[in-house]
Amino acid sequence: VHVYISVSFKQVRPLLYSGHQFGKYIVKMNKLLLQNRNKFRSLCNNASALHNARHMSSDPIVFVDGVRTPFLASLTDFESMMPHELLSQAFTGLLSRTGVSPDQVDYLCAGTVQQEVRTSNITKEAAFDAGFPLGIPGHTVTMACISANQAVTTCMGLLATGQSEVCIAGGVEFCSDQPIRYPKVVRQLLMKAPRAKSAEAKIQVAEMARGFSPASLSPEIPDPREFSSNEVMGHSADRLCERFGVSREEQDKFGHRSHMMAAQAAKDGNLSDIIPVTVTGTETVVTEDNGIRSASLEKLAKLRPAFRKGGTVTAANSSFLSDGATACLLMKESKAKELGLKPKAYLREFAYASQDPKEELLLGPAYAIPKVLKKAGLALNDFQVYELHEAFAGQVLSNIKVLGSDDFCKENFGLSGKVGDMDMDKLNNWGGSVSIGHPFGATGIRLLSHAANRLVKEDGTRALVAACAANAQGVAMIVERYPN
Numbered sequence: 001v002h003v004y005i006s007v008s009f010k011q012v013r014p015l016l017y018s019g020h021q022f023g024k025y026i027v028k029m030n031k032l033l034l035q036n037r038n039k040f041r042s043l044c045n046n047a048s049a050l051h052n053a054r055h056m057s058s059d060p061i062v063f064v065d066g067v068r069t070p071f072l073a074s075l076t077d078f079e080s081m082m083p084h085e086l087l088s089q090a091f092t093g094l095l096s097r098t099g100v101s102p103d104q105v106d107y108l109c110a111g112t113v114q115q116e117v118r119t120s121n122i123t124k125e126a127a128f129d130a131g132f133p134l135g136i137p138g139h140t141v142t143m144a145c146i147s148a149n150q151a152v153t154t155c156m157g158l159l160a161t162g163q164s165e166v167c168i169a170g171g172v173e174f175c176s177d178q179p180i181r182y183p184k185v186v187r188q189l190l191m192k193a194p195r196a197k198s199a200e201a202k203i204q205v206a207e208m209a210r211g212f213s214p215a216s217l218s219p220e221i222p223d224p225r226e227f228s229s230n231e232v233m234g235h236s237a238d239r240l241c242e243r244f245g246v247s248r249e250e251q252d253k254f255g256h257r258s259h260m261m262a263a264q265a266a267k268d269g270n271l272s273d274i275i276p277v278t279v280t281g282t283e284t285v286v287t288e289d290n291g292i293r294s295a296s297l298e299k300l301a302k303l304r305p306a307f308r309k310g311g312t313v314t315a316a317n318s319s320f321l322s323d324g325a326t327a328c329l330l331m332k333e334s335k336a337k338e339l340g341l342k343p344k345a346y347l348r349e350f351a352y353a354s355q356d357p358k359e360e361l362l363l364g365p366a367y368a369i370p371k372v373l374k375k376a377g378l379a380l381n382d383f384q385v386y387e388l389h390e391a392f393a394g395q396v397l398s399n400i401k402v403l404g405s406d407d408f409c410k411e412n413f414g415l416s417g418k419v420g421d422m423d424m425d426k427l428n429n430w431g432g433s434v435s436i437g438h439p440f441g442a443t444g445i446r447l448l449s450h451a452a453n454r455l456v457k458e459d460g461t462r463a464l465v466a467a468c469a470a471n472a473q474g475v476a477m478i479v480e481r482y483p484n
Contacts, residue, residue: 059332061156062343062482064100066328066449067093069277071289071437074175078323081280083112083174084119087126090170090325093275095130098329098341100166102131107163108138109154110170110327111147112441114179114222115140122172144470145389146352146364147171148326148444149477153350155330165335172325173439180219185211226470229358233391233470234307234318236361241312241394244401248312252300254393255317255434262292262431270430270457273449291320291437317393322437326445345452345463346480349376357472362395364474365466366402370413372464372476380420384460385479387451389443389467390432399468429454443467448479455481 069086072078078086087110095102110123119125123138143150148171155167181187189208196202225232241251265271266288276287295316305311306318336343353367360367365388373379380403390396402408403419410417430450433443444467451463463479 059334060346060348061159061330062333062336063345063347063448063452063479064329064331064336064341064343065094065098066273066326066344066445066452067097067275068273068326068442068446068449069093069324070274070286071291071322071324071439071442071446072286073291073437074321074323076176076290076323077279077284077286078174078277079176080282081174081176081323082119083116083172083177083323083325084122084125084129085280086174086277086323086325087122087170087172087327088129089277090172090275090327091126091130091132091168094168094327094329097275100329100339100341102136103133104339105132105136105166105168107155107158107167108132108136108170109141109151109167110138110172110441111141111143111149111151111444112172113142113144113147114173114175114440115142116174116177117179123170126170126172142441143473145391145438145440146444146467146469146473146475147441148446149350149448149467149475150444152328152330152347152445152448152477153475156347156350159330159332165331166339167330168327169330169445170325170327171439171442171445173441174323175321175439176323178222180221183216183218183220186216226357226361228471229361231358231361232307233361234311234313237313237318237392237394238305238308238311240362240398244398246312246394246397246401248314249301250397251312251317251393252297252314254397255314256295256297256300258390258393258428258432258435259293259295261429262289262435263294265430266292270453271436272453273446289436291322292431292435313392313394317434319391319433319438322439324437324439324442326439326442326449328445328448343482345448345455345482347448348462348478348480350475350477351375353474353476355472355474361470361472362391362468363399363402364468364472365389365476366399366419366474367413368474368476369403369464369466370409370415370419372478373419376478378462378478380422380464383462383464384426385429385451385454385458385463386422386427387447387454387463387465388428388432389438389447390428390434391438391468393434395468396432399466429458444475448477451479452481455479 121140123140141150151169155169158164196205300316303314351371400422404421406418409415447465466476
């Protein structure tokens, strides 16, 4: 029997044993493996990571560039527009910046959350408006606040499998026009009454009308509660902060930091992903975000809780309802070279996660980050840039505490210890969703653009991008700087 055993970590020797000798050797090797199991596990993980790296480096997917419209508070300068018009201008802005023509694009995919009923496949409507050839297909995805990330990874799948060569991923949200509707009894009466031709059908409509009252005409505003848990996300954020000991002062400081970082980044010209938007039907051109505020910590401390009495989440340490769109250009490295393009980054790896929607609604990043680190064979300290979505200041701080908790990581992630401590000096240095704004379907690409641009500006190599989403989901992505 030929048994190939690793006698040392440097060489492999073929050994030949008879039955009795073989049995004794197996017992001996079992003891050796148990004594050195961590070393063997590490060796296997490193080998897997090297295999993945070689596989990805053959012709990796690149992030050529990303753009966004200004992110505006809802019911401000964009309020008269339609969402597909915002996405259309993100598409054309991206083409203008990269020099790629519409007929060079193979596929379009964009994310959104609150859909305009007349433009349900908003990606194609925006493509029509932007002048893309009619033969270019496109579809729309939705995954709550990580919808744009889903659009990106969907395009990555098309590129990896050879279905497409040049893709544009995008995202859009338009909170200035909420899907407000009549109650169900009115909707069904309006649908059934014109079709009621027989006596039986007319009687049925009459029976339905008995339930009609003046109150039936009261409009139904979109319910902000999670459908599965019947809880508002802000309430969940409050409970999360209580669970992990995140104080009101810590949240206010983080919110204040977000606004200060964003203001400085805008002043320094670092928010270069913004493209100007012309408001449809006017000559008004919008060129900057309008949600960044400079308020003192003393002023923030006076604000009342936003969601429940005694809570710590306020308007100042939460993201706000926003209008905006994003877009990015993706392809394989060989295609970028063929087209004479200089990418900004490689998109190396990604992972999605899902957990308990009642108790862990906003812990998506904490669950997704260990998964993507394991896939890549990396640790938290291997990154120079962190970009985390700021749904709430307390949500970000809670996720950071989870990653740094030995007990939580052992119990919930099956790890031997904590994932690691996140260096706050690397986190969201150009502001985040609390200050810049959070158009639900668009934020994911804003995070990727900031990550890629910060790597260049801060002379880093790798960036870790992560975000939470409704339905207790999350995503983590690894971005690597493209060499000069």
